[in-house]
Amino acid sequence: MIALSVAAVLAVFLLYTSLAGGGTPSVSPSELATKTGEVALAGRVVGTPTGDPHGAGMRFVLVDIHQPGHRVTVLYTGSVPDMFRRGRDLVVTGTQRADGVFVSKPGTMITKCPSKYQAADTPA
Amino acid sequence: MAEFGRAALLLTFGLAAYALVGGGYAAWRGRRRLAHSARNALIASFFSTLVAALVLVAGFLRDDFSLAYVAGHSSRALPTPYKLSAFWGGQEGSLLLWLLVLTGYSALAVWLARKRARDLVVWVTPVLAGIALGFTWLLVAVSSPFDVIAAPADGSGLNPSLQNPYMVVHPVALYLGYVGLAVPFAFAMGALLSGRTDERWIVATRRWTIVAWTALGIGQLLGAHWAYVEVGWGGYYAWDPVENAALMPWLAATAFLHSVMIQEKRGMLRVWNVTLVSLAFCLSLFGTFLTRSGVVTSIHSFTKSSIGPWFLGFIVVAVVFAVGMIWLRLPQLRTTAKLESLVSREAAFLYNNLLLVALCLTILWGTAWPMVSEAVRGETMVVGRPYFDFFLRIFGLPLLLLMGIGPLVAWRRASLRGLTRTFAWPAAVALATGVVLIALGAGSSTPGLVAYTFSAFVLATIVHEFARGTSARRALTGEPVPTAFGRLIGRNRRRYGGYVVHASIVLLAIGIAGSSAYDSVTEGRLTRGQSLSVGGYTLTYRSLGEREAANATEVRALLDVRRGGKDLGTIQAGKNAYSVEQQVSNEVGIRTDYLTGEDLFVIAEQVDDNGAVFFRIFVKPLVNLIWLAGLVFLLGSVITLWPDAREERRLATREARAGARSDTPATT
Amino acid sequence: MSLWILLAAALAVAIVVVVALPFLREPAPVSDTLHELDPAERRLLEAEEARDRALAALQELEADHRAKRISDEDYRAVVGSLRRDAAEALRALDRLGRGGTSDAEAKID
Numbered sequence: 001m002i003a004l005s006v007a008a009v010l011a012v013f014l015l016y017t018s019l020a021g022g023g024t025p026s027v028s029p030s031e032l033a034t035k036t037g038e039v040a041l042a043g044r045v046v047g048t049p050t051g052d053p054h055g056a057g058m059r060f061v062l063v064d065i066h067q068p069g070h071r072v073t074v075l076y077t078g079s080v081p082d083m084f085r086r087g088r089d090l091v092v093t094g095t096q097r098a099d100g101v102f103v104s105k106p107g108t109m110i111t112k113c114p115s116k117y118q119a120a121d122t123p124a
Numbered sequence: 125m126a127e128f129g130r131a132a133l134l135l136t137f138g139l140a141a142y143a144l145v146g147g148g149y150a151a152w153r154g155r156r157r158l159a160h161s162a163r164n165a166l167i168a169s170f171f172s173t174l175v176a177a178l179v180l181v182a183g184f185l186r187d188d189f190s191l192a193y194v195a196g197h198s199s200r201a202l203p204t205p206y207k208l209s210a211f212w213g214g215q216e217g218s219l220l221l222w223l224l225v226l227t228g229y230s231a232l233a234v235w236l237a238r239k240r241a242r243d244l245v246v247w248v249t250p251v252l253a254g255i256a257l258g259f260t261w262l263l264v265a266v267s268s269p270f271d272v273i274a275a276p277a278d279g280s281g282l283n284p285s286l287q288n289p290y291m292v293v294h295p296v297a298l299y300l301g302y303v304g305l306a307v308p309f310a311f312a313m314g315a316l317l318s319g320r321t322d323e324r325w326i327v328a329t330r331r332w333t334i335v336a337w338t339a340l341g342i343g344q345l346l347g348a349h350w351a352y353v354e355v356g357w358g359g360y361y362a363w364d365p366v367e368n369a370a371l372m373p374w375l376a377a378t379a380f381l382h383s384v385m386i387q388e389k390r391g392m393l394r395v396w397n398v399t400l401v402s403l404a405f406c407l408s409l410f411g412t413f414l415t416r417s418g419v420v421t422s423i424h425s426f427t428k429s430s431i432g433p434w435f436l437g438f439i440v441v442a443v444v445f446a447v448g449m450i451w452l453r454l455p456q457l458r459t460t461a462k463l464e465s466l467v468s469r470e471a472a473f474l475y476n477n478l479l480l481v482a483l484c485l486t487i488l489w490g491t492a493w494p495m496v497s498e499a500v501r502g503e504t505m506v507v508g509r510p511y512f513d514f515f516l517r518i519f520g521l522p523l524l525l526l527m528g529i530g531p532l533v534a535w536r537r538a539s540l541r542g543l544t545r546t547f548a549w550p551a552a553v554a555l556a557t558g559v560v561l562i563a564l565g566a567g568s569s570t571p572g573l574v575a576y577t578f579s580a581f582v583l584a585t586i587v588h589e590f591a592r593g594t595s596a597r598r599a600l601t602g603e604p605v606p607t608a609f610g611r612l613i614g615r616n617r618r619r620y621g622g623y624v625v626h627a628s629i630v631l632l633a634i635g636i637a638g639s640s641a642y643d644s645v646t647e648g649r650l651t652r653g654q655s656l657s658v659g660g661y662t663l664t665y666r667s668l669g670e671r672e673a674a675n676a677t678e679v680r681a682l683l684d685v686r687r688g689g690k691d692l693g694t695i696q697a698g699k700n701a702y703s704v705e706q707q708v709s710n711e712v713g714i715r716t717d718y719l720t721g722e723d724l725f726v727i728a729e730q731v732d733d734n735g736a737v738f739f740r741i742f743v744k745p746l747v748n749l750i751w752l753a754g755l756v757f758l759l760g761s762v763i764t765l766w767p768d769a770r771e772e773r774r775l776a777t778r779e780a781r782a783g784a785r786s787d788t789p790a791t792t
Numbered sequence: 793m794s795l796w797i798l799l800a801a802a803l804a805v806a807i808v809v810v811v812a813l814p815f816l817r818e819p820a821p822v823s824d825t826l827h828e829l830d831p832a833e834r835r836l837l838e839a840e841e842a843r844d845r846a847l848a849a850l851q852e853l854e855a856d857h858r859a860k861r862i863s864d865e866d867y868r869a870v871v872g873s874l875r876r877d878a879a880e881a882l883r884a885l886d887r888l889g890r891g892g893t894s895d896a897e898a899k900i901d
Contacts, residue, residue, distance in 0.1 A: 009482040013489075016514055023493060023505035040506050054649060054730055054738040079357065079729055079740065082285070082699075082709050091506075128796040135807055142811065154826040160814040168810045175803060246826060322838060389849060391842075534862050535849065536870055542863040589861075596859040778840050 029062050030070040032096055041102055042091045053080050065089055078107030126191055126270040129179035132172045137260045139169040143253035151246040159246045163234050166249050169256060170227035177224050180269055184210055190275040199281040199704050201675045209292040210282045216269035223259045225303040233307045241328045247314035255306055258438045267431055281704040290350035297343030298370055302408040304336025309405035312398045316449040321456045326384045331765055337377045338761040344370050345754040356712035356727055358742050363512040368491045369411030372484050376404035379480040382473045394457040402446035409439050465537035472530035483519040517571050524633055527626045528582035550584035572641030579630045586623050617766050624760030631753035638746025647740040659743025661724055662686045668735050676700040681728045681737045697728040721748040839885045846878035
């Protein structure tokens with residue numbers, strides 16, 4: 001009987017994941033060129049953000065967290081988490097436009113809690 | 125002073141090693157004095173860890189910035205309570221807290237059980253010592269809180285989002301829960317190691333499990349409340365890996381709490397129980413690992429973290445050990461007792477277990493998926509809310525219903541006729557509630573409506589149980605209602621405490637359903653005098669103010685609130701800018717309607733230079749039931765835990781008669 | 793500085809004493825063997841556990857029946873087998889040399 005239930009659970013699970021597509025790929029700015037469609041872009045904020053996230057959109061630049069090199073300009077609309085600032089790591093979901101600008105889905109920015117459990121590496 | 129702290133931890137290391145090796149040898153070879161000595165060592169390890177902890181506390185209170193950890197998490201301007209909570213604000217300190225709670229629990233567990241379960245304790249000691257050894261190793265060799273630097277003039281300060289009362293209590297409560305699961309695990313392993321595969325390890329650890337489970341539950345609610353009022357994004361649970369890290373062991377522990385009742389009553393499910401408690405403990409290690417190493421957000425940060433690989437190693441060791449012991453003792457664990465009917469309380473508990481474990485495993489899969497997909501497919505896939513919400517509904521709603529059915533079904537086998545009679549009245553109440561709710565507009569969300577209807581059913585059964593029990597008691601004793609009610613609960617603490625806990629879960633379900641399925645939101649940019657309307661409320665932006673506080677600049681927008689033409693006062697929302705930490709935090713405005721449990725939730729997302737503010741406003745019905753549920757949960761747990769003198773006497777007599785003599789030498 | 797070294801040393805000494813205590817108290821004991829339950833004692837304990845379980849199940853059934861949680865027919869269907877289990881548990885204890893008390897037997901009747 002237990003085996004049956006386990007099988008039932010597995011069936012529900014597999015059904016769902018096959019329908020839902022199993023998640024969104026998480027990429028870094030350097031990997032962005034290789035992907036099409038909706039992705040979760042993970043990177044570090046450099047430079048100063050401009051624009052209004054609740055108006056035409058906020059523009060800022062993301063680089064790879066571990067090898068700063070490739071830069072991507074992000075156009076973001078929606079709520080901006082408190083942690084957002086230059087030097088912070090974040091993830092934003094969206095698609096890359098033809099002109100190279102990464103346009104986000106509104107409100108999909110997530111910042112990582114910095115220095116909460118590791119020694120502060122970015123000076124204040 | 126740092127050297128003293130380091131020395132204390134080295135002593136803990138030595139004690140844990142001794143308790144592990146010596147205790148293990150003593151248990152294997154049956155050496156009485158060595159076993160006693162190992163037990164002393166385990167108890168002493170608490171005191172040496174306490175010394176180390178006190179050294180760190182002194183470092184914070186004295187602003188001793190020569191300690192790198194203090195410099196990294198505190199500052200002169202930090203209020204004293206937060207200087208204390210900064211102890212667990214970083215990796216090294218939280219590991220020390222883990223160890224402190226572990227050694228404390230271990231000392232208490234082996235001390236309390238030393239007479240009652242002697243042949244278990246000799247094996248429990250080395251198991252607990254082994255776990256302590258692992259954490260002490262990390263603290264001594266990998267991630268020490270006593271690293272010394274050239275003292276800067278002032279520290280870096282504590283992350284502002286940690287500077288509130290919730291973050292003082294929440295981590296401690298969670299740790300009391302996570303670490304508490306080590307005790308039933310150790311007793312289970314002790315039972316397997318000693319070959320005593322009967323129910324004694326369960327009886328010995330019943331209260332430990334409930335305490336750990338309650339602490340973990342309250343810790344999570346505190347975390348959710350913190351997210352709601354402090355982080356202020358408009359919700360209380362985001363299915364973040366760190367949140368799931370605490371939920372998974374809690375779900376496994378809930379399943380375990382129920383299935384041990386089957387073992388106590390029918391002697392069944394022995395293999396399942398040891399497996400479940402091992403799962404709960406390993407998940408709690410995994411949960412600590414997730415929150416420490418940031419592994420899930422990116423596999424790259426995993427290799428950067430110093431303790432990630434070590435933690436993974438511990439989990440592997442624990443899993444291999446548990447599986448190995450269960451495999452070894454499989455013949456002794458098997459019983460002849462069988463499930464007699466698919467419609468019985470045993471079966472209901474079994475369904476409960478299956479649903480809880482299924483939910484737990486799907487959350488585990490979703491949380492670990494980024495790591496797995498990276499390793500297998502080379503690309504990191506992240507899973508979003510819809511995945512978790514879907515499975516919460518699929519497994520959670522039947523669980524809700526089962527809470528009402530389980531306690532009322534007979535053991536062994538129940539007839540369908542008996543069932544229809546028992547459930548007729550609560551089912552009628554549920555259906556009536558459903559109809560009324562549809563008329564009130566709740567049909568807009570099917571899961572919400574189902575949750576409400578099931579909740580009505582469960583509440584009806586609980587009320588019915590209390591009423592029936594009280595009147596049965598009165599029929600026997602003729603007591604007045606309050607006395608009968610009180611004595612009813614007093615004589616059956618486990619049953620009625622359990623009902624109170626179930627009621628709290630129902631309240632939780634109603635609160636969650638109301639605030640997520642039936643909430644409203646609006647947003648917009650307002651200049652002074654402009655208004656926004658949502659959920660029946662109208663808010664008008666009046667003014668903007670700025671204030672200097674102890675360590676922050678506070679900006680607040682003031683709004684008037686009206687509903688249905690009535691003036692409801694004002695509400696403020698804004699931001700705090702922290703000078704030392706160079707960070708801005710959201711300060712939301714919440715207006716609670718205590719009559720309806722509804723919250724008006726205002727976020728000042730952005731303050732423009734010209735004084736215009738972009739607001740995001742929520743109306744969350746019934747959300748305060750969630751916090752109320754926490755209080756009821758605590759009450760129910762306390763009732764279940766309350767010692768029962770008669771039960772204690774009975775167990776003690778049984779132990780004495782079976783010939784468990786004292787530690788003095790046997791006369792042979 | 794030297795204060796801390798003194799404290800550390802004191803702590804270490806205290807710990808060593810605590811750990812060595814069992815050996816210091818009994819340098820030459822009659823027996824150093826850990827008392828473990830021998831098979832007979834183990835059987836007795838398990839028999840007592842079985843008896844307690846059976847009696848508790850019976851009591852719970854009675855309580856449920858009185859509180860009308862269980863219908864008369866459900867009660868009648870189960871009470872027979874529970875009584876048999878309890879009687880068997882008591883008989884097993886009898887065989888091992890410890891009888892059930894008279895009021896335990898009365899509970900079955």
